[in-house]
Amino acid sequence: MRASRIVSTAAVLAPPLAWAAVHASSRQARRWRPGEGERSTVAGLGVRRFGAGQPVIVLLSGLASSERMWGAEYDVLGRRATVVAVDPIGFGASMSSPLLDGPLDAAAHVDAVLGVLRALDLDSRPTILVGHSMGASLALRVAARLPSARAVVAFDAPLYRTVEEADARVRHMGWFESLLAQGPLAERVCHWMCENRAVAESVAVAVSPRLPVAVARDVIRHTWRGYLAGFDAIVRDGGWADALRALDEREVPVWLVDGVDDPVPVPGRADALAEDSASVTAARLPGSHRLPLDDPMGCASIVLGVVSGYAAAR
Structure with a gap:
């Protein structure tokens, strides 16, 4: 009887102990701390703002993510710039x-970010757009529409030329993104999550x-309509190419930075x-598709280098 209780107890404790062991060994989990700044709602979007420098750095999170991903190791950006971390519509x-409640195409996503900058009276200040995954593609689009944009840093950008190309690679985006990409099962799962948050x-x-x-x-902090609209309008849409051409014509520098082991980019x-x-620079850092979590110091250093380059060129 006693042996049976020991076996039963071990069976109950094994999963949480295994989770704790993996969590403790994870560099992402071990190094992350909440970033500084006050969270608020600005022009309909969730925003965290910190720093007080003249340039503006806009941080855009990706699909099934939030601005919390830009943790304390990105606080260093606030020493050189005013930083605005934004959750795109629906996330x-x-x-x-x-x-x-309105249209959710790519233009609406861009308008929303521009609306935040206008509401904060930052839209005329020199701005560096920084984004991860879906947010990277959105950063290119916002910069193309923002006359004060001085540079773009795109981490793990899903730069797909066709819907077919996007669909062929979606399974590499992670278990959650792949599960919720499309189809009736994805919709049912998403509705269940909304009802059982x-x-x-x-x-x-x-x-x-x-x-x-x-x-x-925060992976599950979205609705079905918000997730699907963001995925279709930003990830599966090839509008990033037009934005990149517009930035090239204006000679706005663009850094495309991928994780060495990232399977998502083509x-x-x-x-x-x-x-x-000549305006585009390709680079790689150690990590996979969550590069800003895998190598926060490396990512922050690249952004700081871009800010320094802007200041030197003034």
């Missing part, structure tokens, strides 16, 4: 944005032991774009 603190957050944490807990919880695309344009 994170913008999950219930009133902007969801607390349980869904716990599940997201349980199946993502390598992520910081706060970041894992192999060789960033290098090919850099060969075709």
